Amino acid sequence: MNPTAISLLCDGASPVLYRTEKEEKLPRAERPDEDFIPDFSCRCPGALEGETLRLMVEFYRGYLGQKPREQSPALRTMSRVVAGVVLKHGIAYNGMVQKLNLEEQDDSMDIICSVAKALFNDGTTNWGRIVSLVALGAVVCDHLKKKSRDHCVENVAQHISTYLNTHQHQWLINNNAWDGFVEFFREDDSESRVRNALMAFAGFAGLGAGLALLMR
Numbered sequence: 001m002n003p004t005a006i007s008l009l010c011d012g013a014s015p016v017l018y019r020t021e022k023e024e025k026l027p028r029a030e031r032p033d034e035d036f037i038p039d040f041s042c043r044c045p046g047a048l049e050g051e052t053l054r055l056m057v058e059f060y061r062g063y064l065g066q067k068p069r070e071q072s073p074a075l076r077t078m079s080r081v082v083a084g085v086v087l088k089h090g091i092a093y094n095g096m097v098q099k100l101n102l103e104e105q106d107d108s109m110d111i112i113c114s115v116a117k118a119l120f121n122d123g124t125t126n127w128g129r130i131v132s133l134v135a136l137g138a139v140v141c142d143h144l145k146k147k148s149r150d151h152c153v154e155n156v157a158q159h160i161s162t163y164l165n166t167h168q169h170q171w172l173i174n175n176n177a178w179d180g181f182v183e184f185f186r187e188d189d190s191e192s193r194v195r196n197a198l199m200a201f202a203g204f205a206g207l208g209a210g211l212a213l214l215m216r
Contacts, residue, residue, distance in 0.1 A: 048177055049165045055178060056134070056157040056164075063138050064145055064153065074178035078134065081185050085135045093139040102143055107152050112137065112159035117167070125171045127184045133160060 051074075058068040059078050068075060086093060105111050119133055137160050141153045164172065176183070 048169070048172060049161075051178060052165050052172070053158070053161040056137075056161040057154065059134065060138065060141050060153055060157045064141060064150070072178075073182045077182045077185050078131075080187075081131055082135045082138055085131060086138060089135075090139075093136060096136060097139050097143055100140070102140065103147070107149070107155065109140075109152050109155040109159060112140070112156055113163060116160060116163040120167070125168055127175075127181055130164070130168070130181075131185075133163075 054070070055072070055074050055078065058070060058075055059082070062068045062075070062079055063082070100111055100115070102111075115136070116133055119136075120129060137156050141156050144150065144152045144156070172178075172180075175181075
């Protein structure tokens, strides 16, 4: 999906504003402010889906050195936390990426969908696991860039956002969505939270083992 089309995710949900004949006859002083444009974004059924997609697209753009087109607390937090996770666990993540045999995967990067499902196959979801998935995607994207397959990066972002919006949608809502993410990883104690989450993440037979089973 072209990133410029992200804003169209709510297409069809936006209300049409018009003035009735009766309203037109009201004295100017009694009419609503014609310059006032109400904010319907919070009512859009696809608001969370759109926010998740924008976050993933802009995060991976920034991770690969491109300037994000917009900044948000969630994007800044994601960039900080993922950078720390990849820095400290880079060897493990690179080993996981090797198991994916990306050279044998086509440009659709559909393998990312299967990876995401495998990583949550024990039914447990937490912010640490979500960060782990995004971090794995970051290492995948870095590998793709080095292999001159930059055009596949957007597909990685799309697959991860689709997984979160489809399979973790209710969990995100229950945990205050990306505002909850920012609060959870506030700078004063995010390291301990990430460490504990990653330890729990590795506990269900190991991420590497899970990927190995996936690729069999």
